[in-house]
Amino acid sequence: MKYAILLALVLVGCGRAVPERKRVTVTGALGLPPLEMPEAGAAEVALGKRLFFDPKLSADGRVACASCHDPRHGFADPKPVSEGVGGRRGRRNAPTVLNAAYWRTQFWDGRAPSLEQQARGPITNELEMAHEPAKLMAKLKADGEYVQAFGGREITMEALVEAIAAYERTLLSGNSAADRYLYGGDKTALSEEAILGLKVFRQHCVSCHMIGREHGLFTDHEFHNIGIGVNAVGELTDLGQSKGRFRTPSLRNVARTAPYMHDGSLKTLRQVVDYYVGGGNSNPHLDARIRPLALSGAERAGLVAFLESLNGEMPQ
Numbered sequence: 001m002k003y004a005i006l007l008a009l010v011l012v013g014c015g016r017a018v019p020e021r022k023r024v025t026v027t028g029a030l031g032l033p034p035l036e037m038p039e040a041g042a043a044e045v046a047l048g049k050r051l052f053f054d055p056k057l058s059a060d061g062r063v064a065c066a067s068c069h070d071p072r073h074g075f076a077d078p079k080p081v082s083e084g085v086g087g088r089r090g091r092r093n094a095p096t097v098l099n100a101a102y103w104r105t106q107f108w109d110g111r112a113p114s115l116e117q118q119a120r121g122p123i124t125n126e127l128e129m130a131h132e133p134a135k136l137m138a139k140l141k142a143d144g145e146y147v148q149a150f151g152g153r154e155i156t157m158e159a160l161v162e163a164i165a166a167y168e169r170t171l172l173s174g175n176s177a178a179d180r181y182l183y184g185g186d187k188t189a190l191s192e193e194a195i196l197g198l199k200v201f202r203q204h205c206v207s208c209h210m211i212g213r214e215h216g217l218f219t220d221h222e223f224h225n226i227g228i229g230v231n232a233v234g235e236l237t238d239l240g241q242s243k244g245r246f247r248t249p250s251l252r253n254v255a256r257t258a259p260y261m262h263d264g265s266l267k268t269l270r271q272v273v274d275y276y277v278g279g280g281n282s283n284p285h286l287d288a289r290i291r292p293l294a295l296s297g298a299e300r301a302g303l304v305a306f307l308e309s310l311n312g313e314m315p316q
């Protein structure tokens, strides 16, 4: 009986510890749709930024979120697969966190439903930051600057991931040359070459990398098998969400975030275009839309030029 009451109290307590935040909608830059998000103050965003760049979050004190999501590389990793503590290697390429606030699910396979849930992953992942939450909390509680930065809020994993997510929600990037052309009425924003590329893109790419009428995220938020990660005998090396399907990545800022695909196997945008022209690697689950494309040299170059026009303004 005593235990039952205690349990009930604990449950009520947990319910209260995570009060529902007010939701606010921000209007993004040109080309970005309005974004609804939990409200966060400037102090919490600043704390999140400090945490994002702090290697203290890892067990050996050497790996920060920003080590693999490097602002100098469009908040992605120039290595095909990332290295965590002690140089341990994962098997996937780190995607950009720019505009990640828009994704309905996080990770290539969509296994995290929110940025908050996502942030817990790398901190404890053995191949990434390999930290035990209890030890990390003790480390932060012993640090006067963090005690102050948490602003009176108790230092918990909950508070930590909420701050990181609040910072990530400020990493929005729009107003690219393509946005000015498509949504800003500026017909001089794209070169002739890129305009040809846009035409080809509308024919062969938008069914997955969607472009809206008033804004575009260049993704359908869905998962597809386009034949990446197929070994010499035609077997899938990573099943992704299932059957070798991975989330359609947004192509915003793509020229900043080489190499490409979930395994970082394609080094340049030219290689990506050639990959699609070749019809992908055959495997039992290949999406029917991935088939050889008859594109001229000018059309291929145009596609690359269009992809290069998707670099947006970098957040401060």
Ligand code: HEC
Pocket: 052, 057, 063, 064, 065, 066, 067, 068, 069, 082, 083, 084, 085, 090, 092, 093, 094, 095, 096, 097, 100, 103, 105, 106, 107, 108, 109, 115, 118, 119, 122, 123, 127, 128, 129, 164
């Ligand atoms: C050792 C390298 C490494 C570190 C450190 C790291 N990440 Fe990542 N991150 C990755 C990789 C690799 C993926 C993709 C993994 C997958 O999809 O299975 C990823 C995925 C993500 C995504 C999903 C983006 C999307 O488009 O789905 C977000 C958001 C993210 N990381 C934020 C963070 C935050 C916040 C931290 C720090 C708490 C962090 N990462 C630390 C390598 C890293």
Ligand code: HEC
Pocket: 201, 204, 205, 206, 207, 208, 209, 223, 224, 225, 226, 227, 228, 246, 247, 248, 249, 250, 251, 254, 257, 259, 260, 261, 262, 263, 269, 272, 273, 276, 287, 289, 290, 303, 307
């Ligand atoms: C059937 C849906 C689909 C179509 C059609 C499609 N893509 Fe993709 N695209 C994807 C998926 C899914 C991935 C990630 C695949 C993976 O990593 O396994 C991807 C990845 C990419 C990437 C790499 C992005 C990154 O951050 O690594 C680029 C660039 C790209 N596509 C451009 C194009 C272009 C150009 C076309 C048209 C010629 C096109 N895509 C057609 C679904 C599609």
